[in-house]
Amino acid sequence: MPEVTYLAAIRQGMWEEMERDENVFILGEDVGAYGGAFKVTDGFLERFGGQRVIDTPISEAAIVGAAAGAAHMGFRPIAEMQFIDFISCAYDMLTNYVATARYRAGLPTPMVVRGPSGGYVRGGPFHSQNPEAAFLHTPGLKIVCPATARDAKGLIKAAVRDEDPVLYFEHKYLYRRIKEDLPADEEILTPIGKARLAREGSDLTIVTWSAMVFKALETAEQLEAEDGLSVEVLDLRTLLPMDDEAIMASVRKTNRVLIAHEDTRTGGVAGEITARINNDAFEFLDAPVKRVAAHDVPLPYAPSLEDFVLPQTEDLLAAARWLAAY
């Protein structure tokens, strides 16, 4: 089986969908001739032509708005944000127009907005963001955050085929660091709304997604080796709609939950997950639900500061040990 990076997996997924359905097209800044700031769409212009790979002006609101209009007409646009931090420029379009279209007016808006998110790359406050919490609060959107190459491919394909707007947040730290053997002859589709059990365990669950999955796995291995603890890792993959069933099944099994995310703590997705656990599985808890998240500051640039602000494996280890001892 060929070895495929996380980045190549996204490419493959989009490529296959564009081959399969002529209504799929790409629009964004520098996506055509240049192949995208991170080369995710390299070669697409040559294969699919300028009608289906559109270089746009620096106009995120127009990119998202135009994608919505085309989606109403039966196209399935994939809009790229050069960095996901710039999705804020299209916030109005997404939350007011796109997210309400079906409910308000019965207008189907099958479109994907994707882009590189996440920190640990010395990108400073405007090239490191994780905007999922800002959109989790908006009914009408779906949000996916793949951690593996398989899911990067499976989720972009599923997002393209979904009948509703999907925000696809890929983690730029994983682009070339993650490599997996993916079968060339199998169609990979990851269902939206379904979590993945990344590691089985019985003493404690870490609920997480995106790049944090790898810190959770490291934590689990270290806890097994050093503390004899059996740690389960649940990779949510989709944040909206959330896979409550998978979360509760794990809570009922391990009775101790740590939620880890890279975004800042206050108003972060962990708060929502905690509320759901309290509601659905409170009696199964042997300890309070804990969270590890970034400190509540804009993400600073200096490595010493960034490493301090973002959650590290040591933070997960300490939190997990506290939970296990509770």
Added chain:
Amino acid sequence: MASPNSVSQPPSIPTGLSVEQLLDLYYYMRLTRSLEERLAALYRQTKVVGGLFRSLGQEADAVGSAYALDQDKGDILSPLIRNLGSMLVRGATPVEVLRQYMAKAESPTHGRDLNIHYGTPEQGFIGQISHLGDMVPVMGGIALSFKMRGEDRVALVYVGDGAMSTGTFHEGINFAAVQRLPLVVIAENNGYAFSTPTAKQSAVKHLADKAAAYGIPGVRADGNDVLAVYEVTRRAVDRARSGEGVTLIELETYRRKGHAEHDDQSYQPTEEIARWEADDPIDRYVRQLTSSGWSTPAALADIDRRIADELAAAVALVEPEAMPEAGTALAGVCLDPPEAEREWYDRG
């Protein structure tokens, strides 16, 4: 390109600048270029933490325009990523810029923001954020405060051909135009926004044509001619100061390096780059200064030496400096004291 005329007597300077001021312009352009060359060397040694953005070939546009502002009157500008030169004119120092790029504790943002994203109204410039176009309404607000207080001050903001495609550019310049604010908007047309040529950003023939949509004058100038840039900006600044409102200035220039140091700029034809290299703004200005008798090669070489010494000292000072202490990351989001630093598990 105007051919320099040779005369025995130093001719009067068309811009009304003194010879000392002409040499100032040279100094700032050369300082910009040399500082960026230093940064490029540090970048190759992986001592720059993030990306590096160059303004090679655009020094005249940044320096000439900023020089048209009045430091004593308290004018304020906001640069874009290729306007290091404009900040140096307003008093930014190589030490500050080196510390920013190298994320040092003593940097103006204490390691929080990167490259030339820094500045305060007191310094005469305020830093951009990455989100293109955002500084247009902000500088409009600064100009609004000048107007509300009846002050004799002017604000100036830079946008690229790409940044002009943003909604914030449009909203900001329109608001300022309606309010007749003392604002000068410089549109730097350097041919590309990352890989995207200007023709794919805007369908107008000239970016200055957009001014018509806001009911303000739009003018164009050769961005590689520092005196022309100075003159066109000076007129717009005077106009703004006398209460006549916003001017949009398009400066035509060229981005000779890639978008950032990592970009191989394969999408820029080599002949195109070569053509603009032949029209290098510093070389051109040196020819102008020496052939007109305003200066001599020896005097300019003195300035170059002064800059080299200044930069060597700045690098020697900054390189060994420490990055910020991790714990300093928490303070200062708001004015209130930060939450007492808690143990890791309390982060939950």
